[in-house]
Amino acid sequence: MDITNIIQNGVISAVQSLYGGEVGPEKVNVSITRPDFEGNYTVVVFPFTGIARKKPEVIGAEIGAYLVKEITEVESFNVIKGFLNLVVSEDFWRNFLQEIYQKENFGKHPSSGEKVMVEFSSPNTNKPLHLGHIRNILLGWSTAKIMEAAGHEVIKVQVVNDRGIAICKSMLAWQLFGENATPESTGSKSDHFVGDFYVRFEQAFQEEYREWQKNDEAQKIFKANKKEEQGPDAFFKAFKDTYFNEFSKLGAEARAMLIRWENGEEATLALWRKMNNWVYEGFAQTYEQLGVSFDKNYYESNTYLLGKDMTEIGLEKGVFYRKEDGSIWANLEDVKLDHKTILRSDGTSLYITQDLGTAHLRYKDFGFNRMVYVVADEQNYHFKVLFEVLKKLGEPYAHGLHHLAYGMVDLPTGKMKSREGTVVDADDLMAEVIAEAQENSKERDTTSDLAPEKQQEIIRKIGLAALKFFIIKVNPKKRMTFDPKESVDLKGQTGPYVQNAYVRIKSVLRKGMTPDPELARQYGPLEDLEKELLGQLYEFPGLILTAAEDFDPSVIANFCYALAKNYHRFYHDYSILSADTEAAKHFRIMLSTAIANALKNGMELLGIEMPERM
RNA sequence: GGCUCCGUAGCUUAAUUGGAUAGAGCACCUGACUACGGAUCAGGAGGUUAAAGGUUCGAGUCCUUUCGGAGUCACCA
Secondary structure, eight states, X not given: OOXXXXXXXXXXXXXXXXXXXXXXXXXXXXXXOOTTSSSSEEXXXXXXXXXXXXXXXXXHHHHHHHHHHHOTTEEEEEEEXXXXXXXXXXXXXXXXXXXXXXXXXXXXXXXOOOEEEEEOOOOBTTSOOBHHHHHHHHHHHHHHHHHHXXXXXXXXXXXXXXXXXXXXXXXXXHHHHOTTOOHHHHTOOHXXXXXXXXXXXXXXXXXXXXXXXXXXXXXXXXXXXXXXXXXXXHHHHHTHHHHHHHTOHHHHHHHHHHHHHHTTOHHHHHHHHHHHHHHHHHHHHHHHHHTOOOSEEEEHHHHTTTTHHHHHHHHHHTSEEEXXXXXXXXXXXXXXXXXXXXXXXXXXXXXXXXXXXHHHHHHHHHOOSEEEEEEEGGGHHHHHHHHHHHHHTTOTTGGGEEEEEEOOXXXXXXXXXXXXTOXXXXXXXXXXXXXXXXXXXXXXXXXXXXXXXXXHHHHHHHHXXXXXXXXXXXXXXXXXXXXXXXXXXXXXXXXXXXXXXXXXXXXXXXXSOOOOHHHHHTOOSOOHHXXXXXXXXXXXXXXXXXXXXXXXXXHHHHHHHHHHHHHHHHHHHSOSTTOSSHHHHHHHHHHHHHHHHHHHHHHHHTTOOOOSOO
């Protein structure tokens, strides 16, 4: 049993036998003792004052004495104000270390029998991936890893948004301005190649729009429709979508292309396939560099018509209703949401229709118990609606759905805006952090005896660790500021800092020997810092469950950092291989081994690889 | 405007879910190896947790109000 549970139960029976009262486990708060006080675990005694009718200090002393007497793991105690600090016996720590030091899968849990699907990334195919996708992908990937470590079977999927007006813009621009260029002929990365044509379309469109604004028709519309005090710039900015849909020649051509696509015209489909394949080739490189993969890709071109049959079922069940114009709606007022359109009056599907159908399809494909959507929090409302509708439809998985809503990524200069060219490209970003790691490595010259490819692999691991850790250490729910300058930092609270702790241990272990557990058992008394390190290790398996329940990888990042920090201190303050006694030496080798293991496993959950040297 | 979320040191952030003197990192200043890797360690300075009230043994955390910011409120995705 877990030590905190042992203490908790001990306190419950202490209260009962000392004061004759019942307390529930929720009233017994067992936490880790803050480092500036003596002890390992702390019980807050304030909640018992009502039952005991004594001063907190007295209650603490009485319960403390009871625990020391009744529980072998509790060695001694002290009471400060209403806080009962318990010292756990050294044998408990020694036994714990024996148990885990060579457990390679330390922290991971046995199978839960649950199947969880995680959807993340889900890019559009008209543009390369950017910083926003990176946060999404890192969260999705690590959430999947954490779910696995918590014992669940995990299926990683993405929905590729490969159809629609956006890709048609890229296609049209390529037709108009491409002159049969290819990624090979221009030497550009193929998803960037396609993205450049999307930009090219926007430029041409803006140019056309500016010209149009000068003509009489445009001026007439401006004068007739402008709001008071509204200048031409503000008006035409707001009018842009209307212009695209009703006046623009380029807009009309792009929409015509979308219609040809929907009608299955072969020439259009061929162009569409060609450009999407370029994009996939580029995405594959980016995903590989990031170190992520998927078990299955869903393509919007296959799923965009799904969900219509579900509207029929919804109508039969009375979950949906049909308006006079033929559109289909869901009334969600009973769950404090609005009325929501499920199908257009012309019978075509909407985003929500597709998502209903896709959820259903995926359940048929995999039969999961739970499903996590990693999508930015700007879509909170959409997912609330989606989940409520699926519940009303009685889908069997509907109560296992979760929207991992993460905050958007800002730059120090403000929001990323593609129009203003402030979007940080994913490939560029990775190249930058790796280049920075390269620079630092040159100065250090610690791996120059290795083959160049090995050195390069280490540098890649370091650079990506910096980037990934920087993003993932922040609580997903929070909007975060991404400072490119800080993201390449290799010192302080960073990925490389954690890697360095691991590398130091590996270096020691290479010089050391296989430890003898019997000899290590004779070591004592343990240093406070050693107990603290063991206490941290002890928390690791539970933290994985917490991270899984809360869908929060930052918990693991913070754990890795805190453990690495304490280990760096330990490494600095105490000798390992030249410790005073053989027992201490063997004990510390075992402790270091266990810590290296935990760091490696923890960082793996974040998608961060550990180098053996750096 | 309605609803939702957020506001912690100059900057980036944490706080065991209501617990002790609000922890870290960056930047700034001062120190530490002929020591197992200095991508390290120790120290200094930096805070009225946006503001005001309330709840209680105890509030960054819960409630109310105000201020500031973001998101959303489509037969878009």
